[in-house]
Amino acid sequence: MTYKSQEKCLVCSKQQNVNMLKCFRNILTYRNNAVFKSQIRYNSEEIPIFINGKSVCVPKYYTVMQALRQERVTIPSFCYHERLSIAGNCRMCLVEIEGMWKPQIACALPVSKNIKIWTNSKLTLRAQESVLEFILVDHPLDCPICDQGGECDLQDLTMKFGNDRTRFTDIHFQGKRAVEDKNLGPLIRTEMTRCIHCTRCIRFASQVAGMDVLGTAGRGGEMLVGTYVDKMFLSEVSGNIIDLCPVGSLTAIPYMFKARPWEIRRTNSIDATDATGTNIVLNHRFNRVIRVLPRENEEINQEWLSDKGRWSIDSLEMQRLVSPMYRNQGRLVPIEWDCALKLTASTIKNVNPGKIMAIAGPYCNAETLVVAKDYLNILGCENTYVEKDLTHINGNIDLRTSYSINIKMNEIAKADRILLVGTNPRFEAPILNTWIRLAYTHNDCDIFAIGPQCDYNYHVNYIGQDTGSLSQAAECLKGAKNPLIFVGIDQLDSPNAGQIMAALYNLAGSFKVDKEWGIVNIVTRDAGFAAALEAGWKPGALNAMKTICPCVIISLGADDIFYKIKPSIELKIIYVGFQGDKGSEFASLILPGSAYTESGGVFLNMECRSQFALPAITPPGKARYDWKIFRALAEYSGISLFYSDADTLCCRLAQISPNFVNFDYYQHKLFSELIPRLIKPGQGGGGNLNVPMKEIKDYYCSNIYTCNSNTMRQAEKAAKLHKKSNYACI
Numbered sequence: 001m002t003y004k005s006q007e008k009c010l011v012c013s014k015q016q017n018v019n020m021l022k023c024f025r026n027i028l029t030y031r032n033n034a035v036f037k038s039q040i041r042y043n044s045e046e047i048p049i050f051i052n053g054k055s056v057c058v059p060k061y062y063t064v065m066q067a068l069r070q071e072r073v074t075i076p077s078f079c080y081h082e083r084l085s086i087a088g089n090c091r092m093c094l095v096e097i098e099g100m101w102k103p104q105i106a107c108a109l110p111v112s113k114n115i116k117i118w119t120n121s122k123l124t125l126r127a128q129e130s131v132l133e134f135i136l137v138d139h140p141l142d143c144p145i146c147d148q149g150g151e152c153d154l155q156d157l158t159m160k161f162g163n164d165r166t167r168f169t170d171i172h173f174q175g176k177r178a179v180e181d182k183n184l185g186p187l188i189r190t191e192m193t194r195c196i197h198c199t200r201c202i203r204f205a206s207q208v209a210g211m212d213v214l215g216t217a218g219r220g221g222e223m224l225v226g227t228y229v230d231k232m233f234l235s236e237v238s239g240n241i242i243d244l245c246p247v248g249s250l251t252a253i254p255y256m257f258k259a260r261p262w263e264i265r266r267t268n269s270i271d272a273t274d275a276t277g278t279n280i281v282l283n284h285r286f287n288r289v290i291r292v293l294p295r296e297n298e299e300i301n302q303e304w305l306s307d308k309g310r311w312s313i314d315s316l317e318m319q320r321l322v323s324p325m326y327r328n329q330g331r332l333v334p335i336e337w338d339c340a341l342k343l344t345a346s347t348i349k350n351v352n353p354g355k356i357m358a359i360a361g362p363y364c365n366a367e368t369l370v371v372a373k374d375y376l377n378i379l380g381c382e383n384t385y386v387e388k389d390l391t392h393i394n395g396n397i398d399l400r401t402s403y404s405i406n407i408k409m410n411e412i413a414k415a416d417r418i419l420l421v422g423t424n425p426r427f428e429a430p431i432l433n434t435w436i437r438l439a440y441t442h443n444d445c446d447i448f449a450i451g452p453q454c455d456y457n458y459h460v461n462y463i464g465q466d467t468g469s470l471s472q473a474a475e476c477l478k479g480a481k482n483p484l485i486f487v488g489i490d491q492l493d494s495p496n497a498g499q500i501m502a503a504l505y506n507l508a509g510s511f512k513v514d515k516e517w518g519i520v521n522i523v524t525r526d527a528g529f530a531a532a533l534e535a536g537w538k539p540g541a542l543n544a545m546k547t548i549c550p551c552v553i554i555s556l557g558a559d560d561i562f563y564k565i566k567p568s569i570e571l572k573i574i575y576v577g578f579q580g581d582k583g584s585e586f587a588s589l590i591l592p593g594s595a596y597t598e599s600g601g602v603f604l605n606m607e608c609r610s611q612f613a614l615p616a617i618t619p620p621g622k623a624r625y626d627w628k629i630f631r632a633l634a635e636y637s638g639i640s641l642f643y644s645d646a647d648t649l650c651c652r653l654a655q656i657s658p659n660f661v662n663f664d665y666y667q668h669k670l671f672s673e674l675i676p677r678l679i680k681p682g683q684g685g686g687g688n689l690n691v692p693m694k695e696i697k698d699y700y701c702s703n704i705y706t707c708n709s710n711t712m713r714q715a716e717k718a719a720k721l722h723k724k725s726n727y728a729c730i
Helices: 020-032 064-070 122-138 153-161 200-207 240-244 307-317 337-349 366-379 409-414 430-442 467-476 489-493 497-508 529-534 541-548 626-636 646-656 672-678 710-723
Strands: 046-051 054-059 094-097 116-118 188-190 214-217 224-227 250-252 265-270 279-284 289-294 325-328 331-334 356-360 384-386 417-421 446-450 461-464 483-488 520-523 552-556 572-577 589-592 601-604 610-613
Touching: 046 064, 054 064, 064 094, 064 116, 094 122, 122 153, 200 214, 200 240, 240 250, 240 289, 265 610, 289 307, 307 710, 325 337, 337 552, 337 572, 337 589, 337 626, 356 366, 356 541, 366 384, 366 529, 366 552, 366 601, 366 626, 366 646, 384 529, 384 541, 409 430, 417 467, 446 467, 461 467, 467 497, 483 489, 483 497, 489 497, 489 520, 497 520, 497 672, 529 601, 572 626
Parallel strands: 046 116, 356 384, 356 552, 417 446, 417 483, 446 461, 483 520, 552 572, 572 589
Antiparallel strands: 046 054, 094 116, 188 250, 214 224, 265 279, 279 289, 325 331, 325 589, 601 610
16 A cells, blocks of 8 residues: 655655655665764764774774774784783774875774774775785795794785785895894793884783883884893793784794694693683694693683793603502502502501591692592591691681682772782782782782782882781771782691781771672682682691591692601502602502693682683503592492593582582682681781792792793793892892
8 A cells, every 4th residue: 555645755855746655765775874873872982983884883982993893893903902002013903084194003093973994995905015015024034934833913914915926126125134132031032033013022021011121222124122131031921922922023932843833733721830720722732732822711811821831831741650650679660550459449448447548739620539539438538638728717618718719800900909918929820910910000009018028010018027017907908999808828827827817807897898899818829729628628638647647648649748747657658640759759559640631620710710621632651530540449449439430420529519510600709707707816926927939930940840840940040040140130
């Protein structure tokens, strides 16, 4: 049905009979062509812009680069990085802006209302092509021998936006420039001739690592990137500048000439060198892990990775236990698994269950901890302990808030006052420290410390070195809206633990904050610590050994405790682990286990956030998965556990704690108000607080795993050598 009218039409503007349905279609067409664009409603925080003729709304504080990336419009860049400040050096992100006589850089140009951006015009493409041509003028033809080959931004952008020929020839051109390489230490290799002056490394060192070591000298073609003085770039997160470098100017020395990107396989995993739960990608080839790279996670590690997690991977090839062994006439003799399991089962069954004790090491996954505890509990043994001690709590550790970080890591950046008590997060938890530094740089956070003088990468106001200084902390944190207190795990192993925690919880109780904002937080260092306490293991293995006087000790990769106490000859030690050290030195029976790269499994970080690591390679020799060793040991002991594979074991994990299988989600801590009532009264009588890692030289080889790494040994040697140099204090 059609309707006719003698009135003036809104579209055709003619006084005649018209088909009104046709006019309505024309009205809709005009509406799409921006006739009625002024009537479109959008958020007051957003403004309309045009990208290649398409109208979109973006936040008014965006730059053109951010707007293009939000709309998934491809724009090339070298120097821009969303976690670093804007430099505008490379000029690669040139776009055409209607009304401007020349192309503009998208990374530094803020958007404005109804701005018209063209990324596919001839002017834009010609400008980007010219910039690439100028960059390649001085770039050497090193692609066949460059470790960055195959994952190089310059290669990718040249193929997509560059020309297939060059106008610069040796006849009209004097040749490529040559730049002297810099010595940044034993971990980072420099080829400064390849540098395109994007300054990503400089901005990362200054803004994230907190070290003003790198800089520039000269201008234009004579510009040089390097150190201000002849010193090495030694930082706990220095390896990230290799990932940031868009060309092959900065590469990893331990990975040099080992493999090409298309030859390796990639497996998602979790870094077990500390307790932050950093997401990583294991690169492996021929059943060998050859490189570790960070995996982006906005709530934990952003896209950074500590140097230990990146380069201590060569430790997996040192002192490996590859065959079951038993001690015969003072020597360890290799035997078969059947014989080893029979000897182990008979040793355990011939002892009173009350005289059996298990000690969990720092790298145990949740599966191993659960199976080992089930096995011992069925035998009638309840003596399952971790190496660390928490002497500040009465009774068992049943509340997560008493041994964990009680706030999301990414919310640390919102803090306005931070108190560090006996801890140096820079070396104990480098990824956690990046969030603290983010609060310092972006939120004007004031940071105070109680403890010895340490090498922090932000300004710290020292209150004192002993427990008596805790009374002055209230005045320092006065007026804070989002205060945070971080306590080192070593302080909870001292006689002063109750006194320290009682004072801190009294201080935290004086602030009115959100219920989910945990003020008091414990900085742990072991990847398996939180999972062990979640599974029901108890802290304080050293004190338990003196109390129980066990006849048999089952060590799940625990070595540190044997540096503190020398076991008697009569004591039988059964060592289940992947790397032999002090524990295996005293062991009567050795059952070779698997590293975290081989077994994977469930790990809980210092937030008690559950994450799953996939296995990348198979265990060497006759080594087996740790939880399967205890499962087989139960069979030889006449005990039938009701799980036999990964699926049924996962159900058992869920029975013990649903948090074990609630992967990647942060759970807010409950009953934190009960902790002050459970704290023991102080008995230490005061004293100075100790921090184990005060300087960078203490960081690289801080535990047994990293001590076996040749790369970490070289870094430690370089740090000690650097400390003696004339430029160490700069």
